Amino acid sequence: LADFLDGLFNMLSDTNREIRQAADSALSGFLREVSVSTVVEFGPIVSILVLQCHSKERLNRLTAITWLAELIHHPYSGGDALLPYHAEVLGAIMRCIFDGEVEIRLVAERTNNDLLALVRDTQGAFELSPLLDTLTGELLGKDDVPTKMAALRWINMLLEKRKSDMNEYIKDLLPVLLRTLSDPSDDVVLLNLQVLSRISLNQKEGVEEGNKSDAEEAQFQMVLNAILSLFATDRQLLETRGSLIIRKLCVLLNAKSVYIRMADALSSYETIGPEDGPETDETDSLEFVSTMVQTLNLILLTAAELHELRGILSRAFLESDRFPISRRKKQYQSSHEGAQVFAGLFKCWCHNPVSTFSLCLLAQAYDLSFALVKKFSELDVTVGFLMQIDKLVQLLESPIFVHLRLQLLDADTTYHAPLLKSCYGLLMLLPQSDAFRSLNERLTTVCNLRDNLGIKPSLLPEDEMTTIISQKGLSFKKLLMRFDEVIAQHKEAKEASQSLVFGEVQQEPIEPGRLVPSVAKSGLMNQFSHKDGSDASQSSSGVYRGNQNVSAQFSPR
DSSP, X not given: OHHHHHHHHHHXXXXXXXXXXXXXXXXXXXXXXXXXXXXXXXXXXXXXXXXXXXXXXXXXXXXXXXXXXXXXXXXXXXXXXXXXXXXXXXXXXXXXXXXXXXXXXXXXXXXXXHHHHHHHHOOSOOOHHHHHHHHHHHHHHOXXXXXXXXXXXXHHHHHHHOHHHHGGGHHHHHHHHHHHTTOSOHHHHHHHHHHXXXXXXXXXXXXXXXHHHXXXXXXXXXXXXXXXXXXXXXXXXXXXXXXXXXXXXXXXXXXXXXXXXXHHHHHTXXXXXXXXXXXXXXXXXXXXXHHXXXXXXXXXXXXXXXXXXXXXXXXXXXXXXXXXXXXXXXXXXXXXXHHHHHHHHHHHHTTXXXXXXXXXXXXXXXXXXXXXXXXXXXXXXXXXXXXXXXXXXXXXXXXXGHHHHHHXXXXXXXXXXXXXXXXXXXXXXXXSSHHHHXXXXXXXHHHHHHHHHTOOOOOOOGGGTTHHHHHTTOOHHHHHHHHHHXXXXXXXXHHHXXXXXXXXXXXXXXXXXXXXXXXXXXXXXXXXXXXXXXXXXXXXXXXXXXXXXXXHHTSXX
């Protein structure tokens, strides 16, 4: 059959209609005979069919993919006998999946599903390398969604079927998957994240029980580090897809583990030594950490996928005696877990002051939030900083902080005074805006209620304000010291960057009335501009409506 099969396929594209019909009839008859034959030489036949799947003629491609579908279902030896050629067959199927003809695409999709099931269910041995070469080539070389989705399903299946063997190819596979995260299709990105999640949970078979968790954690950390590195080099991806990627990871994996691991990984961006090379800018690195923390914090406060993590943090500093005796032990354990998560996030969250403050509000650490808001006077109050506070005030009106709004009614409690001062601290930082008026009206209502009830605020001495935090094994002073250290690190990096720019400025002649180009490019005159480069005055119609000269108000004299 192999000797004249290729000739018959070539006749399908003959200009004579009768020859085409005769060739098609002959091929149909041979296919019926092959389907019931007990002995078939698959190698030569598969090579011819794969070649015909790449033909320019529609009938050639349709007939070839139909033959491949029948061979996969061969009742006698089609299953395992095709395993040596599965990479070639898969490549031909992938070519037909994005074919311009609908009929060919449908046959190719069914054939792909059948081949995937064959490989998944087989007990026979097969080589992974040819398959993975074909799949990675399809991911990198094709732009259509169906082909990429099919390739990702294959990789996901192989990770599930051959866990131990696939670990050998992870280092080569990971860069391809990370590149696919930039795909414009959300479906491709979401399926890609499923594959990355399976890699992060993969572990080698045969590892001793005591080392299994370490191996799994190493894989987990490797995937998260790779994603963070991608965000660091591709800020556009962070802005457009960062939220989607992180939320999906929190669904597929444990949200608490994702956040703790990411916080630990971001800490490695703090210190940059000479060995990192002259092209490494500490200011850019710290700016990335701050942006990443802001992104993670916004997801934490708004995404439904992180409801459980928010619950853990909200119980971090609750006093056990506020609960019935039957629930105190469980509450103590939950509170201890929340305090540990809070401490792990706080260390990284310090890179963004507003995010740190909101984390304290979420965890109900109001003494700490009041101490932080007093330190905001030492920061450079930029328009970007004020916009973050404006956004936080809007979030305070959301269901996430309903517990905080109700706690404003508890005027006779010890935490009411630091909570109220924390909110008033935000109010004093805001310029006259919609957010200012919204928060001011709420706080005025609370104070009027306290005055009408005749309740005097219950204040704690300075040395007793940190009791609750200390009971959870955390140090109030060390937390504040960590905040001061990070802020100082950002300040030093910014001053070093500015001194470098000013050194370049001094080498250029300055004409009267002209702005030095290097200063204009460096952004020193736009330190209150948005991170995306837009001028601060452009935001007056958004966050600060009614303040048309907001950039002039906050610019240095």
